[in-house]
Amino acid sequence: MVPGLAYFLLFHYGPMVGSVIAFKDYVPFDGLWASQWVGFDNFQRLFEDTDFWQTVWNTLYISVLQLVFFFPVPLALALLLHSLTNDLLRRFVQSVVYLPHFISWVIVVALFQQVLGGTGMLNSLLGDAGLHTVDIIGNPDAFRPLAVAQVIWRDAGWGTIIILASLSQVNEQLYEAAAMDGAGPWRRFWHVTLPAIRPILILLLILRLGEILNVGFEQMMLQRTTYGPEVAEILDTFVFFKGIAGGDFGYAAAAGLFKGVIGALLVYSANRLAHRFGEQGVYR
Template identity: 40%
Template sequence: MSATLDRAKADPAPPVVDEPAPRSRTRRSWRQTLRRDWQLYALAVLPVLFLVVFRYVPMLGNVIAFRQFRPGGSIFGEQWVGLRYVDMFIHDPTFWKVFTNTVILGALTLVVCFPLPIVLALLLNEVRKKAFKRTVQSISYLPHFLSLVIVAGMVMQLLSLQGTVNQIIEGLGGEGIPFLQRPEWFRTIYVGSEVWQTVGWGTILYLAALTTVDTSLYEAARIDGANRWRQTWHVTIPGIRPTMITLLILNIGTFLNVGFEKVLLLYNPLTYSTADVISTYLYRVGLMSNNLSYAAAIGLFQACIGLVMVLSANFISRRVVGASLW
């Protein structure tokens, strides 16, 4: 017994530390949350209504892709025809020509228009004169706010037979080129106008992302002997990678939705071979020819391809890069 007491005195018990009592988490009801943040919810009302009315409710009309629709009849079609209209466009050579044009225009737009805002943002980030930087920003993003009708009118005025471009060509001793009547020129005209109109606006997004990059990383890179190119490659680009991935996935989602308004304003029957895309083909077939069921089947096919491309791009980005949209 005495040995046990001596051992207890030699090895005293550790002091008991009073642990703080766990905080009671009070769960707010949706009424309390609404009362606290009603201003934010009020701002979201109109965008949500827009999405519901103009994006989700019209999805119910996709049923006419499998039903025969007659103008003046039921909005959901008169008679069930199954995959009749799907079989029609699958075996329609005109559709596949239009689909090819859409893929080519979408790929050119993505390859050319996606990296240019990144390059311009990186160049502007290196500019130290604020006045010059602001001037370049203003000149580059102002075309984004122009109406597509105005942009198309400017393009047609510049490239017409008596337009500015042909006057310069003739002044240099060349022969005028009917740009808007030559199918081989349409893709160049379309992509060039997209670059002029969208690059500046995309640059603003990347410049905003550049402000979130930690400046201490640049100091560490300089201490390690990295030049400006190495700092851009190893610090700047990884810093804006989440923004790049998000915009890339969004652009891939609209890959097949090549600008309907601009193509409709710029093309003509002489350039159908390279200019006609799915959206303009749907306009002619559905609204002008009143074949709405056939147009709905093509539109549903286009939407399914877009969904698959978005999901695939998001999955690949999450596995390869480690960043994704969701």
């Protein structure tokens, strides 16, 4: 456990000391402790900034779309793979759906642009068929569904690993007993499969809620210029442009601290709710 603990101490808990700059007018040349203390001034500016609230709305909008449309996909893929009896076919499908996870966001965004761009493959096929072309890449109204589709294509296969591991622990005799009692595939899923994997699904949901404001820096950063900050600006890119690019470190740190506090409250609330339903949750 020592390497894992060292990683979290050095790269997660240690840097939390730097959150103090959210309460300071931080100047790198003066240092962390010598910079002027301003209290909650950075937070007051933050909460009065309309661009910040637009960024929060964009982040929540995309996160909720991902939660609603992405979360069920790994479950469906895991059930599909678990139902395959041909071991060779199962391994082939697993390899195909896992592979996109190891592709960088630069390549993923480029692939979607090549397929869905104005001169991409889709519009070329529509044009050759004499049909109207579609404007997807560069259309702000299409960005949020497109961002969700990119996440599903890239990470849905990877998300099936934990669910597949849970499905492998379900006693096959339960399925046989349910089938002998006349239960069809849907009832076997509802009364055998789902109760068996419910704890892991709740655990994954709680962890996902904790990262609901963590949409994906690289994915949004690569497409922010194309679609505009009005729809593609999220909290992570907001912090980057205000802090690293703009030099207003205290203001950016306040935005980052706001994001961390909201995420912690969501994890705590979801975990308490899981306890009320008799589940273990993330912690007791």
